[in-house]
Amino acid sequence: MTTAKMVGAACLGACVTLVLFLSVDWKNAVSVERWIDQQSPHSSEHEPRIAENSKTKTKPVARTPAKEEVSSGHCSARTNFVFIKVHKAGSSTTTPIVARYALRQNLTVMFPLGRGTLSWPNIPRVNDYVHTPDEKYSVLFHHTVYNKEWMESKFPANTAYLAILREPFSHLKSSFNFYRLDRILPFKDRENPLKEFLRNPAKYHTSGVVQGVLVDNTKNGQAFDMGYPVEKDRDMQYGREYIEQLDRDFTLILILEYLDLSLVMLKRLMCWETRDMLYIKRNSKTYPYKSYQPTEAERAAHRQWSPVEYAMYNHFNQTLWRKINEQGPDFFEELEFFRQVNKQVNDFCSHNKPQTGKDLPTKHIPESPWSDAFDITPNFCTLLGMDYGSIDSLIRTKQGRPILEKPCEQQKVKLKPNLYFVLDGRPGFQTLEDVMKYNPKKSKKPLNHEQSYILGRLTKSFQKCKKKQKGMKDHFHEVAGNFKVKVIQDEMLNFLKEDS
Structure with missing residues (x-):
């Protein structure tokens, strides 16, 4: 044909x-x-x-x-x-x-x-x-x-x-x-x-x-x-x-x-x-x-x-x-x-990481009917790699x-840990306060291994939260940012100023 x-x-x-x-x-x-x-x-x-x-x-x-x-x-x-x-x-x-x-x-x-x-x-x-x-x-x-x-x-x-x-x-x-x-x-x-x-x-x-x-x-x-x-x-x-x-x-x-x-x-x-x-x-x-x-x-x-x-x-x-x-x-x-450019950028970023004190390489993407020319640097690669x-x-x-964030007692329990309980016919947890009030001894049937593990993880989350918020009296509590971001925070903010 x-x-x-x-x-x-x-x-x-x-x-x-x-x-x-x-x-x-x-x-x-x-x-x-x-x-x-x-x-x-x-x-x-x-x-x-x-x-x-x-x-x-x-x-x-x-x-x-x-x-x-x-x-x-x-x-x-x-x-x-x-x-x-x-x-x-x-x-x-x-x-x-x-x-x-x-x-x-x-x-x-x-x-x-x-x-x-x-x-x-x-x-x-x-x-x-x-x-x-x-x-x-x-x-x-x-x-x-x-x-x-x-x-x-x-x-x-x-x-x-x-x-x-x-x-x-x-x-x-x-x-x-x-x-x-x-x-x-x-x-x-x-x-x-x-x-x-x-x-x-x-x-x-x-x-x-x-x-x-x-x-x-x-x-x-x-x-x-x-x-x-x-x-x-x-x-x-x-x-x-x-x-x-x-x-x-x-x-x-x-x-x-x-x-x-x-x-x-x-x-x-x-x-x-x-x-x-x-x-x-x-x-x-x-x-x-x-x-x-x-x-x-x-x-x-x-x-x-x-x-x-x-x-x-x-x-x-x-x-x-x-x-x-x-x-x-x-x-x-x-x-x-677009596919070609995305592949080129992914290839470039996989081999170029930001290095302090060194000149950064650049990947130039030329002008096209669909795009102005632009440059890709390792700092952009860092941004591209962020979730x-x-x-x-x-x-x-x-x-x-x-x-x-809300006070620990008011913080919601996500879907995934809840499924271990609700799909077994047990009540779910709306907040961490519900977790702390839960008494497994009052259940009609004992918790299985995974339910016990999930309950333990949620209890530790509550305790960790209370330790972090100790001494805070505001209704909503300011907490530290993501550690990964803090490490590169200044560098990324400077890059964004230059890139705008």
């Missing part, structure tokens, strides 16, 4: 797929089974295909201006944004990108008290975040549940809402491993507990009340972070309407399986720069069933178990590709450029905003 025919076939396939997607009759999808059947069984394999590496020039697709559309070289950077950090969806890689942008532009971030999540899994309350004198905020990038009404009351009207989603079965595998469900739940097959789970998902107690909210890491977990209520998991009419509303609310939802494409699209829609999008892949861990590919029956069982998550992922996967179609032929040229928590500390230091 000639190159021209191959390209033609690819384009024809893309058009047919897109037409089929747009012609789905959502109004008639009144049952769970019919609604799920309308979704492609392997979402990430059935997007409207465009030959990414094709060098063939094609006629630009006619574009209809949208509210978030920008034109290269004729746009203003969007500096108000909320990034919904969806659990186990690649956010450890993507969150440092948006956090680094907030740092470079000196934007006002809404910080949680302490570290980590902002009230997840609840809607933020007045004493859950660090207030600014004028109560104005530009950016949010910590774990939190999307809530349209609350966020619109705290952020400007022109705020861009962003998020990232992951193919649902891949997300299930990652969640099983991270939350150690393969150890908490009574599986016989420890090498591949997914096969056992998918034979009868309802058999296993995978949901529990955490922080007063019903949470289930195996069922519509990503949809939950996007604000979807657990009790509506079988209400298909509500599900359709909710996804359509998200489509109206969000500027872009990135897709992990197409991360580079998503980042190039993000750059265009936000009018950011190429160097803002550079990243290092993080938290890519190996476990026995990571590469397992489910049978058709197993995938169907998971789609039946987690229908909203599949529908949401499929919808925004298609939406991403539709946006790409609207960009014209140079999108994939920029994609190739979002370290960047969080650096932003607070740069802006003179102290890290505040």
